[in-house]
Amino acid sequence: MDKALLVGIILPSIDEVDVNNHLDELEMLAKTANVETLGVITQKLHSINPAFYIGKGKAQQVINQAKLLNANVVIFDDELSPAQIKNYHKLAKKIKVIDRSALILDIFKKRAKTREAKTQVELALCQYLLPRLTRQWTHLERQMGGVGTRAGMGETQIEIDRRLVREKISKLKIELKKIESERKTQSQNRGKEFRVALVGYTNAGKSTxxxxxxxNKVYVENQLFATLDTTVRKLKLNKKHQVLLSDTVGFIRKLPP
Ligand SMILES: Nc1nc2c(ncn2[C@@H]2O[C@H](COP(=O)(O)OP(=O)(O)OP(=O)(O)O)[C@@H](O)[C@H]2O)c(=O)[nH]1
Ligand SMILES: [Mg+2]
Incomplete structure (x- = not known):
């Protein structure tokens, strides 16, 4: 099991209470991804540091704290830029440094069941990974299948990998278009029916x-993103009227686009 140190940033524009709520949510996301949280660090900042998000001294402190706790992963609650990820890989060596988006994508990858959901998640993963490919990148590569391990590889290999990921992205986009047009044909005869969607925060009880x-018997679980495929069923309101009811993927704050 991975063990994590979480990092939240308090900017002048954000309330400290909100930051702590987001960090609680991040801990739940980690738990859902089978990552145990060993500690949480918050840092008050006036502005974002382009190299490390937080100041360099604080960044070193975070890594030291992670080592002290025996954590093997540091998770930032905010999205790190590709450059920041690269800098952390140099600084942190064996400790993985990821952000909330990577964690959410990791969970989505585990949850996706249908061909459409799997393809959508794979595409999102590739698009997230492409600008972040580095020699030290080890988190997402495990799930990439076919891209290969990056340990000890030179820049040439990274270029090859980038090309492979780009090719995969175009293939996935074509595949997705195909699936979407198939689904449109299937749902054409549902055109006249009223449609009702159950929407809300993840783990709110939509599937229940x-x-x-x-x-019906769709998957219900006390965890985030139990549902990653929308299910549609007929629901009779009375003898005359019926609607099409959809279960949907839940919301969360800072959901990657
Ligand atoms: N106490 C209580 N628990 C509920 C209620 N409805 C659902 N739950 C529980 O809340 C948890 C989440 O329920 P789900 O139906 O999977 O929630 P969801 O909104 O579909 O969640 P995602 O698919 O993850 O977005 C499960 O453990 C349910 O048993 C309720 O009315 N009261
Ligand atoms: Mg659900």
Missing amino acids: LFNSLTG
């Missing part, structure tokens, strides 16, 4: 409600 209304 969906199941009790429709007598």
Whole structure:
């Protein structure tokens, strides 16, 4: 099991209470991804440091603290730029430094069941990974399948990998278009029906409600993003009227686009 140190940043524009709420949420995300949280660090900042998000001295402190706690991963609550990720890889060596987006994508990857959801998640992963490919990158590569391990590889290999990821992105986009047009044909005869969607925050109980209304058995679990595929079922309101009810993917703050 991975062990993590979480990092949250308090900027003048953000309330400290909100930052702590976001960090609680990040801990739940980590737990869902099977990562144990060993500690949390917050830092008050006036502005974002382009090299490390936080100041360089603080960055070193975070890494030292992670080592002290025996954590093997540091998770930032805010999205790090590709340059920041690279700088952390140089600074942190064996400790992985990732952000909330990487964690959410990791969970999505584990949850996706249908061909459409799998393809969408794979595409999102590739697009996230492409600008971040470095020799030291080890977090997402495990899930990339076919891209290969980066340990000890030279710059040439990174160039090859970049080309492979770009090719994969175009293939996935074509695949997704195909799946979407198939789905459109399937749902054409549903055109006249009223559609109702259950929407809300992840883990709010949407699937539970969906199941009790429709007598269905979609996956219900006390974890974030239990549902990653939308399910549609007919729901009879009375003898005359029926609607199409959809269960949907839940919301979370700072969800990567
Ligand atoms: N106490 C209580 N728990 C509930 C209620 N409805 C659902 N739960 C529980 O809340 C947890 C999440 O329920 P889900 O139905 O999976 O939630 P969801 O909104 O579909 O979550 P995602 O698919 O992750 O977005 C499960 O452990 C449910 O048993 C409720 O009315 N009261
Ligand atoms: Mg659900």
